[in-house]
Amino acid sequence: MSRGVGAPPASAPRRHWRTGPLWLALQLVLSGSLLLLFVVPILALFTYAPIGDLFSAAGSAGVRAALWLTFFSSGLAVLAAVLFGIPMGYLLARRSFRGRSIVESLVALPVVVPHLLVGLGLFLLVIRGTPGYEFTRAIGFPVYDTIWGVVLVMIFVSAPYTVLASELSFRAVDGRVIEAARSLGAGPATAFLTVTLPLALRGIVAGLLLSWARAVSEIGGLLVIAYAVYPAGPYNGPVTSTISVYIYNVFQNGNLADAAAVSSLFLLIAFVLFLLVRIGERSGWVPWRRGDLAP
Amino acid sequence: MSSEWVVDGLEADLDHFHLGPVDLTLTPGRAVAVLGASGAGKTTLLRALAGFLRVTRGRILRDGVDISEWEPEERGLGYVPQGLGLLPHRTVAGNVRYPMEIRARADAGPRTRELLERFHLGPLAQRYPARLSGGEQQRVAIARALAADPGLIVWDEPWQGLDVLARHELGSVLDDLRATEQVPIVLVTHDPALAFSIADSFVVLTAGRVREQCDALTLMAAPADAFVARFVGFENVFEPSALAGGAPGSFRSWLRQRVGGDGVAFASPDLPGRDGSDPIWEGKVRSVRPTPQGITIEVVADELMVTLRMPSPVTPPLPTLGERVAFRIDPASLRPLRAAGGRGPGG
Numbered sequence: 001m002s003r004g005v006g007a008p009p010a011s012a013p014r015r016h017w018r019t020g021p022l023w024l025a026l027q028l029v030l031s032g033s034l035l036l037l038f039v040v041p042i043l044a045l046f047t048y049a050p051i052g053d054l055f056s057a058a059g060s061a062g063v064r065a066a067l068w069l070t071f072f073s074s075g076l077a078v079l080a081a082v083l084f085g086i087p088m089g090y091l092l093a094r095r096s097f098r099g100r101s102i103v104e105s106l107v108a109l110p111v112v113v114p115h116l117l118v119g120l121g122l123f124l125l126v127i128r129g130t131p132g133y134e135f136t137r138a139i140g141f142p143v144y145d146t147i148w149g150v151v152l153v154m155i156f157v158s159a160p161y162t163v164l165a166s167e168l169s170f171r172a173v174d175g176r177v178i179e180a181a182r183s184l185g186a187g188p189a190t191a192f193l194t195v196t197l198p199l200a201l202r203g204i205v206a207g208l209l210l211s212w213a214r215a216v217s218e219i220g221g222l223l224v225i226a227y228a229v230y231p232a233g234p235y236n237g238p239v240t241s242t243i244s245v246y247i248y249n250v251f252q253n254g255n256l257a258d259a260a261a262v263s264s265l266f267l268l269i270a271f272v273l274f275l276l277v278r279i280g281e282r283s284g285w286v287p288w289r290r291g292d293l294a295p
Numbered sequence: 296m297s298s299e300w301v302v303d304g305l306e307a308d309l310d311h312f313h314l315g316p317v318d319l320t321l322t323p324g325r326a327v328a329v330l331g332a333s334g335a336g337k338t339t340l341l342r343a344l345a346g347f348l349r350v351t352r353g354r355i356l357r358d359g360v361d362i363s364e365w366e367p368e369e370r371g372l373g374y375v376p377q378g379l380g381l382l383p384h385r386t387v388a389g390n391v392r393y394p395m396e397i398r399a400r401a402d403a404g405p406r407t408r409e410l411l412e413r414f415h416l417g418p419l420a421q422r423y424p425a426r427l428s429g430g431e432q433q434r435v436a437i438a439r440a441l442a443a444d445p446g447l448i449v450w451d452e453p454w455q456g457l458d459v460l461a462r463h464e465l466g467s468v469l470d471d472l473r474a475t476e477q478v479p480i481v482l483v484t485h486d487p488a489l490a491f492s493i494a495d496s497f498v499v500l501t502a503g504r505v506r507e508q509c510d511a512l513t514l515m516a517a518p519a520d521a522f523v524a525r526f527v528g529f530e531n532v533f534e535p536s537a538l539a540g541g542a543p544g545s546f547r548s549w550l551r552q553r554v555g556g557d558g559v560a561f562a563s564p565d566l567p568g569r570d571g572s573d574p575i576w577e578g579k580v581r582s583v584r585p586t587p588q589g590i591t592i593e594v595v596a597d598e599l600m601v602t603l604r605m606p607s608p609v610t611p612p613l614p615t616l617g618e619r620v621a622f623r624i625d626p627a628s629l630r631p632l633r634a635a636g637g638r639g640p641g642g
Contacts, residue, residue, distance in 0.1 A: 180380025182367040183345050184394040184443045194397065198384050 046264050053261035054268075063262055065238070066246040067269075069229060073147055073242070074215035077154035081162035081211045086204060089166025090196075104167075110160045118156050119224025122149070126225075142234050145226055150242060153221035158211040165207020169200035202281075209277060216270065219244040298371075298446035299323065300479060304353035305363075307343040314339045314503040316353060321447060321479035326469070328494035329483045330526060336503040337483040338377065341449050344481070345374040357446060373445030373478075377452050379436040381424040387411070387435050388420040394443035410438040414468070430461030437468060441476065448472075448480045454489050462489065469493050487527045499523050520632050524560035529630070530591075530602035534558040537599065546576045546597035550629070558632035563604040564624050566592060566614075573623045578603075580614045594620060 057063050092104060110118065125132040126143040136143050143149040173196050181195045182188075219242075228239050241249065243266050251259040299322055306315030314336045321327060331337045342348045344355060346367035355363040362370055382390050391410050395403035411417050414434040424432055433453065440448055453469070454462050470493070473480060484490050490497065497514050499507040499522075507519040518524035524532045533550070535558050541547030550559055578594025578601055585591075590605040592614055603622050605613075614620050 174378070174380070176376035176378055177380045177382060179342075179345070179347050179367070180374060180376055181382065181393070182347075183370070183372060183374035184397070184439065185368045186397050187366070187368050190397050194393075195382060 048260035085162035093170035115220030119221035149226035154215035158215040169203025306352040328490035331500035373440035529560040554631040
């Protein structure tokens with residue numbers, strides 16, 4: 001027995017010392033390669049056009065209109081995700097009902113279908129001569145080639161991220177904490193607002209960010225249903241498009257330098273926005289990480 | 296705000312688990328410990344009391360009013376769940392203030408300070424629960440429960456996750472609470488030793504049913520059956536089947552004669568046995584283990600595994616494995632187990 005037990009302790013620390021750096025190196029190489037794949041194409045974009053082009057792109061009225069349309073409609077899509085997606089996530093997290101797995105699969109569907117199909121489906125619903133066409137016009141929200149079409153496609157492709165993230169976050173809230181709060185005098189609504197929501201908020205916000213990112217980057221569905229967008233109403237006044245469609249157009253016209261410049265500008269804005277949120281989380285400016293970071 | 300609570304034939308169902316019927320009377324200033332193994336229904340009982348589980352039959356009366364259909368927030372009951380349920384996103388002060396804040400109580404500020412002071416939480420007021428020790432978290436939980444002016448405190452596993460010092464401290468906090476607040480307390484635990492240190496009376500649950508309900512002395516003097524006897528800490532518990540057999544004049548037949556066909560429980564006899572007229576039995580040593588109370592020795596005597604104890608301070612030499620040692624049992628220490636004794640868990 002003493003022979004069997006005596007040998008390993010002497011060699012174990014040494015082996016650990018030897019494999020430690022190797023293991024670390026492997027991790028660094030693997031994650032570094034992936035990071036490189038993310039960064040290199042972006043660098044190519046930034047270096048293709050002179051930096052001055054980036055400023056002139058920012059000054060162009062067409063680019064500004066496209067940026068405005070993109071941020072405005074993606075903002076509305078995120079608002080819709082807040083209003084409809086968070087309650088749905090709560091429902092899925094807290095209630096068990098027959099057919100819940102079907103509902104959950106349906107929610108995940110927009111994540112997996114090619115987005116061209118989404119545009120096509122909506123298109124078939126609202127083309128001229130269909131009841132959908134008449135209805136959307138009658139209520140003042142015509143869809144084809146309008147800002148509402150853009151918003152609708154964006155909601156379709158982006159809201160699932162909020163639903164799924166909220167569901168997971170609500171589920172992760174310790175039921176006993178909620179019960180303690182109830183017993184201390186909080187009604188269901190108060191307990192939701194003072195306990196459940198604050199505790200789930202961090203995950204929900206992460207989901208909203210993903211939703212927003214997905215909405216902003218959408219192109220497939222938009223190519224079908226809102227390729228050209230008339231902000232003032234169908235075929236009325238100036239025409240624009242989302243930034244993704246705008247870049248696609250410039251590229252199709254063979255104008256590589258402009259496409260690269262507009263892309264770089266958009267990337268810069270998106271990157272700064274994400275960075276701000278992360279820094280905000282880190283430094284505790286935002287409420288959803290209090291408690292984790294406390295002294 | 297002291298109230299008297301009566302639980303009258305309470306039954307509840309959770310999936311395939313059935314709880315009850317349970318009868319309890321909770322009087323101000325007295326503590327009831329609900330004992331039971333894991334899965335016995337202790338937490339289920341507390342959650343039914345607190346209003347998180349529908350009562351399918353029976354009533355919960357608070358000062359004569361049936362509250363069994365009331366919402367949890369209307370019951371005026373301080374429920375401290377397992378893990379304490381502190382709000383992780385609020386500071387210590389924020390947690391204590393919480394019940395008063397949601398009721399918009401005007402004196403929330405001074406009352407919070409008073410409670411923080413009383414439970415020595417002042418210096419920790421701005422910390423978050425995750426940065427507190429187990430004992431500190433317990434104090435926050437009690438202070439917060441009191442902030443809601445509960446008519447009953449219901450506490451699931453108060454000692455869970457505490458080190459020995461913190462347990463000791465919690466004991467004195469609970470004693471103080473009982474003395475000053477005049478609130479009935481219901482504690483749930485699977486550790487009888489801790490329950491004895493605080494509770495006035497005991498409820499033993501097994502598979503959702505009340506198996507025993509009495510005060511501490513009764514529980515020690517006459518455990519209902521083999522399960523309860525083992526549960527409350529009798530080292531030597533023998534069911535009737537274990538006592539069967541054995542030649543006339545043997546250890547087993549002597550025990551059988553003393554308790555008249557029932558099972559038997561007795562605390563570990565001391566070794567060496569005191570002088571007396573009781574017969575001397577002999578056992579073969581199977582194990583020798585040091586404990587704070589002395590040395591625990593297991594011997595096999597007439598096919599029964601009997602636990603003996605050499606009280607501290609121990610005078611050497613210690614018995615060795617396989618050695619034969621002599622012991623005596625004071626007949627007055629034998630506790631007959633009632634007829635139900637044969638039907639312990641799994642029996």
